[in-house]
Amino acid sequence: MTATPYLRPNTGENSLKGAFDSLIATHINQIGPSMLVQVETVEAGGASITGKVTVRPMVQQQDALSRARPHDLIHNVPYLRLQGGTSALIIDPKPGDIGFIIISGRDHTHAVTTRKPSPPASFRQFSMQDCVYVGGFLNNGPDQFIQATDAGWRIVTPGTVSIEASEITANCDIVTSGDVRAGGISLKQHTHGGVQAGTGRSSPP
Incomplete structure (x- = not known):
């Protein structure tokens, strides 16, 4: 007989x-596994405390007749933010993201509530209610991004x-096809007063 991954094997109960196999399988099935989920809603706090998401498990359950049964939504799931101390890269999840x-x-x-070491709130173990979200996987290509290439860093945004910052220091040449303004003065369009016509040139700054 050819085994199929869609049917439960005959354990010879x-x-x-x-009997032991069935007992072990029962305990294993009670352990909530890590799984792919899709974000339904997002509660984000901007630059304040990291928010939470509501997610839907993407791998559905099956009954004994291999009929699909969707999971319930999982609410109030903390999500990952790349952060160390008070420094962070804030990219909040969006509905439709896969993680x-x-x-x-x-x-x-x-x-989760106190953000301090705490005893467990109940005797619940390996429950999908006690999870955190890490994204994203299998998502579409972004419209804005920071990309590391062999030639250097590339920053792309439609906005x-x-x-x-209090100050920006750049130890390099700065090249732009647009204008540069400082204190409202245009580098391309500014004019000098108090000059006389002739062939003379002003000194460099």
Whole structure:
């Protein structure tokens, strides 16, 4: 007989081995596995505390007759933000993103709520309610991105780049096809007053 991955194997439940196999399989099935999920909604707080998502497991359940049964939505799932101390790269998930959930071994509700070491909130173990979201996988190509290439770093955005800093220091030449403005003065369009006509040139800055 050719085995099929879509049907449960015959464990021979009438034998002692079959009974043990069935008991072990029952315990394994009660462990919530890490799995692919799709983001349904996002509660993001901008630059404040990391938000949470509601996700839908993408791999459905099956009954004994191999009929598909969708999972329930999983709510209030903390998501990953690349952060160290007070420095972070903030890219919040969006509805439709595909990612992975990693499931805790114990009920982590208190730890998530207080953000401090805490005892488990219940005797619940390996439950999909106790998970975090890591994305994204299998998503479409982005419209804006930062890309590392062999030639250097590439920044692409259809919008504007806004930098808020006390000072910017660049140890390199800066080349632009557009204009540069400082204090409202255009590098291309500014004029000098108090000059006389002639062939003389002003000195470099």
